Every structure is written in C-alpha cells, then in structure tokens.
Amino acid sequence: MQIKHSHRYALPTLVSHAFDIRQQIFTHEQGFPADIDVDEYDDNALHVVLYLTDKPAAVLRCLLLDxxxxxxxxxxxxxxxxxKGLGRELMRFVEQYGLENHYSxxxxxxxxxxxxxxxxxxxQTQGEMYDEDGMxxxxxxxxxx
Structure with missing residues (x-):
C-alpha cells in the first residue's frame, strides 16, 4: 500500500487516476452528473491517491484553506x-498531514x-442534514x- 499526494499540475498522472476513480464511483455507481465532479477547486486542491500494487484503489481531495x-x-x-480499511488509511493520512502542517x-x-x-x-456532526446534489x-x- 502506498499513498501519494500532489497538486493538479505537479503530478498529472496521479490526478488523472484520482479523476478516474471519482468518475467510476460518483458518476457511474452513484449516478451524480459527470459535470459536477471536476470543479474549479480541483486546480488548487491536494489530491491524494492510495495505490495497491501500483494500481489506484482509493482517492480523496483536500482543500487547504487559509x-x-x-x-x-x-x-x-x-x-x-x-x-479493507483503505478509506480509514486515507483519512489517517490527511489527519497526519494536517498535524504536520499546523492545521487546526x-x-x-x-x-x-x-x-x-x-x-x-x-x-463530530455540525448542524442539520442538508441536500447536496440530491443526496x-x-x-x-x-x-x-
């Protein structure tokens, strides 16, 4: 298992892997419109991809706010x-990244x-449930x- 991260233009192959997984899950599996998945935030986001035997298996995106x-x-x-705990590993990675980079x-x-x-x-939950793109x-x- 290997976790890699990059901004969009630093490692375009990694980001392409991230977009491919997102399209498979959010568009094909969950039925969200394809045009809402990639947005204006992707250009400045930190993209994180978890690889198993050099194949992308899981992904998330981080917006690093001021x-x-x-x-x-x-x-x-x-x-x-x-x-298999891959989502948990990604979230642990983000938590560690946040601690190391002094996020609160x-x-x-x-x-x-x-x-x-x-x-x-x-x-912890904050506030009430809301509709986002039909879910x-x-x-x-x-x-x-």
Whole structure:
C-alpha cells in the first residue's frame, strides 16, 4: 500500500487516476452528473491517491484553506477494495498531514451513508442534514491537537 499526494499540475498522472476513480464511483455507481465532479477547486486542491500494487484503489481531495482548515471531499474507494480499511488509511493520512502542517481542524460534507464511518474516526456532526446534489449530507469536523 502506498499513498501519494500532489497538486493538479505537479503530478498529472496521479490526478488523472484520482479523476478516474471519482468518475467510476460518483458518476457511474452513484449516478451524480459527470459535470459536477471536476470543479474549479480541483486546480488548487491536494489530491491524494492510495495505490495497491501500483494500481489506484482509493482517492480523496483536500482543500487547504487559509483559516487553518482542511476541507476533505471526493472520498472514494473502488468497489472491489471496500472493507479493507483503505478509506480509514486515507483519512489517517490527511489527519497526519494536517498535524504536520499546523492545521487546526478537518471538515467534510459526509453523505448520510458515511456518517458512522466518520464517527469512528472521531468526527463530530455540525448542524442539520442538508441536500447536496440530491443526496442527504451533514457537515462533520475533527479538531486536530
């Protein structure tokens, strides 16, 4: 298992792998419109890809915000690799990245089906459930120590 990260233009192959996984999960599997997956935030985001035997298996995107917050999104694990702890490894990577780079918190907009997963990692819900692109989400945060 290897986790690599890059901004969009530094390692275009890594970002291409990230976009491919996101399209497989969010567009083909979950039915979200393809045109909403890649957006204006991707140009400045930190893209993180987890590789198994040199093949991309899981991905997430981090927006590194000025106010000491990392906003995580686009978390996706290929279907054949679910249940192996890869999502947990990606989130641990982001937490460690945040600590090493002096961020104070991580925030994310969790799909309702992923709330329990994030709770097990120490994230707390903030506010009420809301609709995002036709699916219930809730904002969750993790304070970094």
């Amino acid at each position: 106010e000491g917050l990392i906003k995580v999104g686009r978390v996706a694990v290929l279907k054949q690799h679910r249940g 918190a991580i925030g994310l907009s969790a799909q309702h089906t992923a709330i329990e997963f994030y709770h097990t990692l120490g994230y 219930d989400h809730i904002y969750m945060t993790l304070q970094l120590k």
